[in-house]
Amino acid sequence: MRLAVVPGDGIGPEVVGEALKVLGEVAPQIESTHYDLGAARWHSTGELLPESVLTELREHDAILLGAVGDPSVPSGILERGLLLRLRFELDHHVNLRPARLYPGVRGPLSAQPEIDLVVVREGTEGPYAGTGGLLRKDTPQEIATEVSVNTAFGVERVVRDAFDRASKRERRKLTLVHKTNVLTHAGSLWSRVVEEVSLEHPEVSVDYQHVDSTTIHLVTDPSRYDVIVTDNLFGDILTDLAAAVTGGIGLAASGNLDVSRANPSMFEPVHGSAPDIAGKGIADPTAAVLSVALLLDHLGEPELARRVEAAVAFDLATRDHQNPGGTHAVGDRLAALVSS
Amino acid sequence: MRLAVVPGDGIGPEVVGEALKVLGEVAPQIESTHYDLGAARWHSTGELLPESVLTELREHDAILLGAVGDPSVPSGILERGLLLRLRFELDHHVNLRPARLYPGVRGPLSAQPEIDLVVVREGTEGPYAGTGGLLRKDTPQEIATEVSVNTAFGVERVVRDAFDRASKRERRKLTLVHKTNVLTHAGSLWSRVVEEVSLEHPEVSVDYQHVDSTTIHLVTDPSRYDVIVTDNLFGDILTDLAAAVTGGIGLAASGNLDVSRANPSMFEPVHGSAPDIAGKGIADPTAAVLSVALLLDHLGEPELARRVEAAVAFDLATRDHQNPGGTHAVGDRLAALVSS
Numbered sequence: 001m002r003l004a005v006v007p008g009d010g011i012g013p014e015v016v017g018e019a020l021k022v023l024g025e026v027a028p029q030i031e032s033t034h035y036d037l038g039a040a041r042w043h044s045t046g047e048l049l050p051e052s053v054l055t056e057l058r059e060h061d062a063i064l065l066g067a068v069g070d071p072s073v074p075s076g077i078l079e080r081g082l083l084l085r086l087r088f089e090l091d092h093h094v095n096l097r098p099a100r101l102y103p104g105v106r107g108p109l110s111a112q113p114e115i116d117l118v119v120v121r122e123g124t125e126g127p128y129a130g131t132g133g134l135l136r137k138d139t140p141q142e143i144a145t146e147v148s149v150n151t152a153f154g155v156e157r158v159v160r161d162a163f164d165r166a167s168k169r170e171r172r173k174l175t176l177v178h179k180t181n182v183l184t185h186a187g188s189l190w191s192r193v194v195e196e197v198s199l200e201h202p203e204v205s206v207d208y209q210h211v212d213s214t215t216i217h218l219v220t221d222p223s224r225y226d227v228i229v230t231d232n233l234f235g236d237i238l239t240d241l242a243a244a245v246t247g248g249i250g251l252a253a254s255g256n257l258d259v260s261r262a263n264p265s266m267f268e269p270v271h272g273s274a275p276d277i278a279g280k281g282i283a284d285p286t287a288a289v290l291s292v293a294l295l296l297d298h299l300g301e302p303e304l305a306r307r308v309e310a311a312v313a314f315d316l317a318t319r320d321h322q323n324p325g326g327t328h329a330v331g332d333r334l335a336a337l338v339s340s
Numbered sequence: 341m342r343l344a345v346v347p348g349d350g351i352g353p354e355v356v357g358e359a360l361k362v363l364g365e366v367a368p369q370i371e372s373t374h375y376d377l378g379a380a381r382w383h384s385t386g387e388l389l390p391e392s393v394l395t396e397l398r399e400h401d402a403i404l405l406g407a408v409g410d411p412s413v414p415s416g417i418l419e420r421g422l423l424l425r426l427r428f429e430l431d432h433h434v435n436l437r438p439a440r441l442y443p444g445v446r447g448p449l450s451a452q453p454e455i456d457l458v459v460v461r462e463g464t465e466g467p468y469a470g471t472g473g474l475l476r477k478d479t480p481q482e483i484a485t486e487v488s489v490n491t492a493f494g495v496e497r498v499v500r501d502a503f504d505r506a507s508k509r510e511r512r513k514l515t516l517v518h519k520t521n522v523l524t525h526a527g528s529l530w531s532r533v534v535e536e537v538s539l540e541h542p543e544v545s546v547d548y549q550h551v552d553s554t555t556i557h558l559v560t561d562p563s564r565y566d567v568i569v570t571d572n573l574f575g576d577i578l579t580d581l582a583a584a585v586t587g588g589i590g591l592a593a594s595g596n597l598d599v600s601r602a603n604p605s606m607f608e609p610v611h612g613s614a615p616d617i618a619g620k621g622i623a624d625p626t627a628a629v630l631s632v633a634l635l636l637d638h639l640g641e642p643e644l645a646r647r648v649e650a651a652v653a654f655d656l657a658t659r660d661h662q663n664p665g666g667t668h669a670v671g672d673r674l675a676a677l678v679s680s
């Protein structure tokens with residue numbers, strides 16, 4: 001097993017360090033190679049993702065990424081040129097984002113409902129396609145367009161994945177989230193695909209909800225969701241909200257999967273590089289550690305994945321949430337727990 | 341003063357009835373004419389918004405709308421053909437959506453923070469432009485596109501309006517919400533326009549936040565927001581969430597404004613037609629009544645508007661929220677309060 005590690009910017013290297021510590025305990029046989037992509041490299045060489053690095057990354061079984069983005073770099077450069085480029089080049093069409101309210105974690109909702117959902121976010125098209133442009137820039141007649149591109153191919157494969165996951169879960173429920181009443185073209189394609197694939201999965205109950213209304217239910221009745229399947233942008237928005245209601249972005253993990261396995265999948269915390277707290281040793285590495293659990297699952301090591309999750313669950317149930325300890329302390333506790 | 345009333349579908353007619361009751365108390369001089377647009381008309385005549393009706397609507401000083409949408413009508417028909425058509429034909433470029441946590445209302449957040457923000461949502465372009473289509477429909481090669489169209493003209497006028505509003509508020513704070521790191525073309529236009537207009541408003545402090553991250557802060561720290569300016573789709577999503585954290589969509593009002601006053605502005609509750617509770621007399625008319633306050637403000641009657649708001653504030657502070665009374669009872673209480 002060969003793992004490529006892209007620590008990235010801000011708190012990325014800090015949380016990745018702890019994630020690797022935990023991984024080293026459960027799977028010492030995994031060899032890892034570090035790649036210094038991110039703001040620093042861009043500043044010193046102008047490079048974002050050189051072809052040679054991309055070629056090397058492809059030779060790994062998986063990628064662990066910390067975070068990408070820095071205030072010293074104009075918005076979009078690192079995101080489009082590095083993070084999204086990786087997701088697109090490596091055909092990460094399933095962006096998997098579980099959200100669970102762990103026992104012991106007090107979320108911001110007074111009801112403290114049970115939450116255990118997973119968002120299957122499309123990862124390689126939609127409004128993220130990058131198709132669009134500026135016409136008559138800097139004139140009063142300027143027009144900026146963004147084109148959301150949705151293909152039957154792209155929608156079907158992510159919808160199939162979502163049904164497969166729903167089918168294996170206890171509640172077997174799938175909710176398509178879109179905005180079909182306004183984005184009628186894309187909405188029509190998504191709805192038809194869900195309807196067709198649902199015929200092959202009579203065991204899964206299916207419903208539909210508009211994205212605006214989903215934000216309401218995520219704060220008033222999040223227990224209703226099991227598997228949500230949605231497009232790239234709605235998935236981006238909803239998974240931050242889902243992370244917030246389950247105790248924060250410090251706990252939210254994600255997997256960018258090429259389900260066909262033609263390319264290595266990539267695992268990363270949902271949080272960003274958090275430049276405001278970088279270098280202070282206070283970032284919570286839990287999301288990065290949970291991303292390692294997703295990675296182990298993907299590599300066919302579900303038992304190791306469960307061990308990592310159990311360690312996190314135990315730590316969250318017992319930690320002093322006012323005073324959880326710094327990045328290293330949390331990582332040390334989790335590493336000790338997985339090896340015990 | 342001439343008011344056109346479009347009760348619409350589902351609970352629309354019920355809540356509009358109460359809103360008119362309250363309006364009749366504070367401004368008996370306003371004449372109103374009803375227009376039966378919506379699902380029923382579409383079913384019986386196939387009409388959504390006939391030209392003749394549109395022409396008549398234009399001759400009014402304002403429009404009060406209940407809600408549009410019914411499960412018996414395919415998704416998008418009424419929304420695009422009636423509601424959005426009204427917004428676009430009448431150039432409702434400022435979609436104004438205040439969100440306030442009223443004393444006495446317990447929102448879903450355990451912190452019960454102070455919330456008093458207003459979202460200035462662009463209303464006539466962006467992803468709502470309706471530009472897009474289906475290619476090779478019903479084949480494995482199908483492609484669905486949606487084009488977000490953003491013009492300097494359209495962005496500038498809504499940004500100016502947002503700055504004007506921020507400038508008149510106590511905190512004088514404006515937050516641009518977008519997704520500039522991914523939607524780089526539209527994001528660039530929005531950012532540049534905000535930067536330029538900010539030069540004319542040194543009294544307003546300006547910041548920027550990504551839409552995904554905004555959903556987090558709306559549940560963890562909503563007090564930070566004063567005026568949010570954003571595009572049509574992000575505004576749609578964020579205002580449902582803002583409504584949820586301030587006690588629900590039953591209380592959220594909106595104004596679709598043509599700030600130039602060339603066309604009548606339109607006022608409507610943010611909630612939809614809620615077919616599940618329609619006809620039961622249990623819909624909360626408060627959002628419709630608060631929309632009347634926005635209408636009075638727009639018609640140059642700020643004192644009457646404050647009276648309506650004060651009545652709502654009093655009722656919310658004193659009502660039994662477990663048992664608020666039915667649609668009529670709430671309307672009767674509010675009507676009595678404004679005339680007392």
Ligand SMILES: CC(C)[C@H](C(=O)O)[C@@H](O)C(=O)O
Nearest residue numbers: 079083084236270521522552
């Ligand atoms: C950093 C950004 C490009 C990214 C996204 O929008 O996908 C992030 O928000 C995420 O959710 O992983």
Ligand SMILES: CC(C)[C@H](C(=O)O)[C@@H](O)C(=O)O
Nearest residue numbers: 181182212419423424576610
């Ligand atoms: C009904 C729908 C078209 C509408 C919108 O998307 O604008 C609604 O959600 C709203 O926010 O007023």
